[in-house]
Amino acid sequence: MSLSPFHLAIPVYDLASCRRFYGEVFGLEEGRSCAQWVDFNFYGHQLVIHQQPQTAAQESVHSNPVDGHDVPVPHFGIVLQWEQWEALAERLKSFATPFVIEPYIRFKGQVGEQATMFLLDPCGNALEFKAFKDMSQLFAK
Incomplete structure (x- = not known):
């Protein structure tokens, strides 16, 4: 693609x-x-x-529940290759980066299984980084 x-x-x-x-x-x-x-x-x-x-969204982060976690909205990010995601998670941990949602596997064993993590930049912009072992699951229902 x-x-x-x-x-x-x-x-x-x-x-x-x-x-x-x-x-x-x-x-x-x-x-x-x-x-x-x-x-x-x-x-x-x-x-x-x-x-x-500073914007209102940066002052007070809104969230919606997804898979038992409060996902910050709005957010942006990128879908990485699995190995890139793992490397990024380790890099962020090495900088003692605080996570909104620690790196974990979401929807484990289900359609759309993915690795994900959420964090805020120093100004409160929310970011999500995710990866799929099977990229065909990106839009799977």
Whole structure:
């Protein structure tokens, strides 16, 4: 399957801490930048952090129940290969990154079984990273 890269711009009220988080903690390559924004190569996609005042969603995270966990909404992320997901989980743990939902296997033994983890960036933007051993399960019902 060939995918086109997406572009996502998110608000951050502390550009320096988020620049460190995405650059050092995640190890994402930095692209163009200026005093108000920074581009990152987010697994082949363009993620841009934009300086702006704190939003209501960043002050108080809403969640919905999924598989016995409170999943933060809104959130974004990427579906990784299984080995990439495992490596990222270990990398994040090595930086003592706090998780909203610790890395685990969701829907174990069911249709759509997946590895997932949720965390917040320093400005409260929620991220989910997941992986499927069988990528054909991505949209399975």
